[in-house]
Amino acid sequence: MADEPPLLTGGLTERSYELLVRAVVDYAIYMLDPQGRIVTWNSGAERIKGYLAEEVIGRHLEIFFPAEDRQQGKAQHLIATALREGRAQDEGWRVRKDGTRFWALTVLDAIHDDNGCLIGLAKITRDMTERHEAQLRMDEVRAQLFQAQKMEALGQLTGGMAHDFNNLLTVILGATDLALRSDKPERIRSLLDNIHTAGIRGRELTHHLLTFARRRGLESQQLDLVPVLEAASTLFGQALPKGVILETVMASTPHPVCVDPNQLEMALLNLIFNARDALEQGGHIVLQAENRYLHGEWENLEGEFVLISVSDDGPGITPDVQARIFEPFFTTKQFGKGTGLGLSQVYGFARNANGSIRVESEPGKGTRMTLYLPAAI
Ligand SMILES: Nc1ncnc2c1ncn2[C@@H]1O[C@H](COP(=O)(O)OP(=O)(O)O)[C@@H](O)[C@H]1O
Ligand SMILES: [Mg+2]
Incomplete structure (x- = not known):
């Protein structure tokens, strides 16, 4: 302990602290009075928003908001939330001095003095435009x-x-x-x-x-699984070759789930068509749905779930292949027969739905793929 250097903040005077904040260029860091007027300004704020200190000090926070947000009183709303709850966070478009927009991630904190009196609000803004555009x-x-x-x-x-x-x-x-x-x-x-x-x-x-x-658009909604599974079984069942039989088993009525129906159908298609491809010599595919209360026995999932599984009695998957099946573009099929994107879609879908996908396979015995989806009840 005795050999460790003293903490940096321990040696910082108020003045050097102020200089430090002023010099930060990647974040706009400034203070507002309790009414929302700007009191201080740093280099980051100048760089991100394009205003010099003397142009903005004394003006209201709302000048950085686009017209539509100003009309709705968004700045006032954020200030009120920070004063009420101690903190307000927001992500959205803001306007620079030259009128261009940037995507901001902001935090607004209420600041009190040692006696608990409100001094003002500390505002930290980060320009996330690049990341936002990359995401889009x-x-x-x-x-x-x-x-x-x-x-x-x-x-x-x-x-x-x-x-x-x-x-x-x-x-x-x-x-x-x-x-x-x-x-x-x-x-x-x-x-x-x-x-x-x-x-x-x-x-x-x-x-x-x-x-x-x-079906278009990717949006989650509360979904009754019975018609979806019945449609999948009719539609995908008819696309199977002669020697491949698809059977659907629903022991009891499965709970509803909250997922994007488009993605769910595609996941079922991918699983059923993989089973079909595995059954070159013919065989059985079973599509099954059941409700199960989980206590963390699979990937620490807990609560009420619906398990939808697709099993086949094909050749199974060897451990070295199994380790890679969820990788995008991984395929063991001939050119033109497989893209290697099926299971990566299934994986992404299961993750998005806060669920999981499980593979059980034994070479020579067949494969079972199970989707774990949280019940929406
Ligand atoms: N039911 C199954 N039986 C045997 N192998 C399977 C099964 N499902 C998936 N696989 C293996 O996983 C690989 C990746 O599957 P997938 O991502 O759907 O891509 P693709 O079907 O285009 O090859 C397949 O090429 C295959 O080797
Ligand atoms: Mg596939």
């Missing part, structure tokens, strides 16, 4: 990537669907032919039943496909 570009790229994945998925779905429709039309045409040649009311009735069933299946398929194709 990232969101845009992510949305484009999602759209590209979706177009690819739609291609696969419609390919299978043309085949399915052909089968439905064969049923309808065959049954109409027979009905036209029959004069037995009972026989005609049973043929009409067949035609009706085929028609309903066709309608369901197009309905699910159109819903899947039309």
